[in-house]
Amino acid sequence: MWSDNSILYQVYSLGMCGAPKENDGHLVPRILKILDWLPHLQKLNVDTLYFSPIFESDRHGYDTRDYRKIDCRLGTNDDFSYVCKILKENGFRIILDGVFNHVGRGFWAFQDVLQNKDHSPYKDWFCIDFGRNSCYDDGFYYEGWEGHYELVKLNLSNPKVREHLFSCIRFWVDTFHVDGLRLDVAYCLDLEFLCCLREFCNELKPDFLLIGEILFGDYRRILNSRMLQSCTNYECYKGLYSSFNDLNLFEIAYSLNRQFGEEGGLYRGEHLLCFADNHDVTRVASILKEPSHLPLLYGILFSMPGIPCIYYGSEWGILGKKENGSDDALRPALSSPQWNDLTDLISSLAFLHKHYKSLSQGNYKTIYLTNRQFVFQRRFDEDCIAIAINADTEEHAADMQKAEISCNGELTELLTGNTISCINGKLRLPPLSLQLLKLS
Numbered sequence: 001m002w003s004d005n006s007i008l009y010q011v012y013s014l015g016m017c018g019a020p021k022e023n024d025g026h027l028v029p030r031i032l033k034i035l036d037w038l039p040h041l042q043k044l045n046v047d048t049l050y051f052s053p054i055f056e057s058d059r060h061g062y063d064t065r066d067y068r069k070i071d072c073r074l075g076t077n078d079d080f081s082y083v084c085k086i087l088k089e090n091g092f093r094i095i096l097d098g099v100f101n102h103v104g105r106g107f108w109a110f111q112d113v114l115q116n117k118d119h120s121p122y123k124d125w126f127c128i129d130f131g132r133n134s135c136y137d138d139g140f141y142y143e144g145w146e147g148h149y150e151l152v153k154l155n156l157s158n159p160k161v162r163e164h165l166f167s168c169i170r171f172w173v174d175t176f177h178v179d180g181l182r183l184d185v186a187y188c189l190d191l192e193f194l195c196c197l198r199e200f201c202n203e204l205k206p207d208f209l210l211i212g213e214i215l216f217g218d219y220r221r222i223l224n225s226r227m228l229q230s231c232t233n234y235e236c237y238k239g240l241y242s243s244f245n246d247l248n249l250f251e252i253a254y255s256l257n258r259q260f261g262e263e264g265g266l267y268r269g270e271h272l273l274c275f276a277d278n279h280d281v282t283r284v285a286s287i288l289k290e291p292s293h294l295p296l297l298y299g300i301l302f303s304m305p306g307i308p309c310i311y312y313g314s315e316w317g318i319l320g321k322k323e324n325g326s327d328d329a330l331r332p333a334l335s336s337p338q339w340n341d342l343t344d345l346i347s348s349l350a351f352l353h354k355h356y357k358s359l360s361q362g363n364y365k366t367i368y369l370t371n372r373q374f375v376f377q378r379r380f381d382e383d384c385i386a387i388a389i390n391a392d393t394e395e396h397a398a399d400m401q402k403a404e405i406s407c408n409g410e411l412t413e414l415l416t417g418n419t420i421s422c423i424n425g426k427l428r429l430p431p432l433s434l435q436l437l438k439l440s
Contacts, residue, residue, distance in 0.1 A: 001229060001271070002179075002209075003307055004271045004360060006048045006354075007308050007353060007354065008050045008095065008308065008309035009041060009044070009046040009048065009049055009050065009310050010279070010309055010310065010311045010312060011034065011049060011051055012330075012331045013051055013052060013074055014053075014061055014073060015332055016313075016333060016334055017031060017033050017073075017074060017333065018333035019071070019073035021328075022059055023058055026072065027075070028074075029074070029079045030073065030074050031054070031075045031083055032082070034087075037336075038086070038090060041092070044310070044315060044343065044346065044347050045351045047092060047093065048092060048179070049087060049092055049094055050095040050182060051094070051097065053099055054071060054074055054080065055069060055070060056072065057071055057104055058106045058150070060327075062097075062102075062104075062151065062184060063103065063150055064099055064103045064104055065106040065107050068171055080176060088177055094178050094179050095178070095179060095180040096172060096180075096181055098181035098182065098183045098184065100184070100193075101153065101184060101188045101189055102144070102151040103151070104152070105136070105150055105152060107152065109126075118140075124158055125154060126152055126153065127142060127153050127155055128140050128141070129142070134149060156189065156190040156193040157193070162193065166197075166200050169181070169200070169201070170204060179208065179209060180209030181209070182212075182213065182273075183213060183228070184213055185213055186213045186214055186231065187212070187213065194212075194222060194227040197210065197227075209230065210227075210229055211228065211231060211232070211273050212227075212230070213231070214231045214232055215232075216235070219233075219272070230271055230272055232272070232273050233272040233274045233275075235255050235259070236259070236272075236304065236306075237274070237277075237281075239251045239252035239256075240252055240276060240284075241276070241284060241297065244289075244290065244296065244297055244391055245288065247371055247392075248371050249373065257364075261366075262364070265364070267305075270305075271307050272305070272307070274304060274305075274307065274309065275301070277311050278309075278311050279327065279331055282321045282322045283311075283313075283314060284314060285318065286321050292432045293432075295341075296389050296432070296433075296434050299389060299434035300387065302346070302349035302350065302359070303349070303353070303359055303387040303436065304376075305364050308349075308353060310346065315343045316338040317342050318334075345415070349415075352414055352415075356383060356385060357380040357381075357383055358378040358379050359378050362384075362385075363379050364376065364378060366402075367403050368398040368402065372390065372392040373396050373429060374389040375387065375388045375389070375398050375400065382440075384439040385438055386400070386411075386437045388434070388435040388436075389433070390431060391432065392431060395428065395429065397426045397427065397429070398426070398429055407425060407439060408422055409422065411427075412437070415434070415435070415436055
């Protein structure tokens with residue numbers, strides 16, 4: 001799958017482009033701003049743009065009004081089509097948010113139900129009880145998403161709803177040349193619907209990628225040959241930051257071994273979406289207690305099994321906390337991209353991830369582990385790289401005897417090109433360090 005070797009870059013377009021929080025109905029081509037970031041994205045070595053919701057919505061994008069129309073706050077379909085054309089010409093792939101569990105109250109079919117009640121031809125598109133009332137005093141009750149009744153649950157078992165959604169996906173592929181979807185709250189979606197979606201997308205575009213949002217439990221419920229090719233790795237998302245905050249690297253090592261270890265790894269051979277933050281969670285630079293751990297965290301992120309995804313602005317370490325139930329601070333308007341030492345590192349890590357098959361497709365093995373030190377190996381055939389982390393402020397000597405390829409002698413550190421000596425199987429880990437060592 002093309003995504004196995006890709007680096008994703010997530011853009012929450014309504015926020016980044018400075019759109020008003022409420023849909024004011026004013027047409028402004030803010031989406032063209034993406035093209036101003038193109039040199040930055042190329043230098044960063046990302047190759048896939050993942051756009052959080054861009055279609056006409058009531059407010060934040062996940063409350064869709066029309067799946068076939070770009071939100072007027074971002075521009076027109078032609079504006080977005082032009083953006084996609086330029087991205088494609090520069091070698092980028094495009095992923096959109098597929099928000100299929102629910103729509104907004106402004107969704108055209110729900111508006112018809114509000115007007116015509118049980119006489120509406122669309123009443124069965126939703127989960128409605130005309131014997132009860134809603135909190136909006138609509139004269140009927142309907143299911144919302146997890147108690148949020150501004151988000152109206154679609155009846156995905158209705159063939160007409162599926163037909164409409166699939167026709168919209170075809171429209172996105174034909175018009176915007178989309179390469180995949182990230183399925184919002186995929187853990188809520190009807191499993192039969194997911195099977196039909198996969199079958200439809202396979203016929204539409206054989207290499208079409210489906211990534212599902214799932215927070216916990218066994219990912220294989222939706223991650224399998226009949227449903228989705230990938231899903232969000234929230235287990236490792238949490239393990240990444242809390243391992244550093246608690247100075248307990250056993251946590252992230254446990255998760256990686258449980259998921260990808262050579263003996264019984266649940267998701268061996270799968271490529272999950274791995275991330276340090278996104279539009280729903282506090283920025284990683286805000287949640288980490290020690291800023292000097294940020295480069296080390298990204299070192300693990302880009303070296304662990306999976307598809308790395310960067311959230312816009314986090315590549316230079318912007319702050320943003322989820323507070324009082326508001327996501328506004330997580331989705332800021334940014335006038336232009338910035339570049340600093342962290343961005344340099346992430347760019348280098350992205351390059352190495354794409355260049356070395358061991359990092360994108362290799363097996364995983366823990367070599368050395370303490371509370372504050374962590375060395376693991378990725379191997380693809382004879383291509384083998386050891387990733388060495390020292391989260392302590394003191395130097396440490398790591399025992400490399402468990403590496404599958406001999407570590408004695410001179411090793412090349414891939415981020416700097418420097419030569420590192422490993423004597424008698426002992427590797428020196430400088431304080432607060434990240435090293436990617438090519439083993440041979």
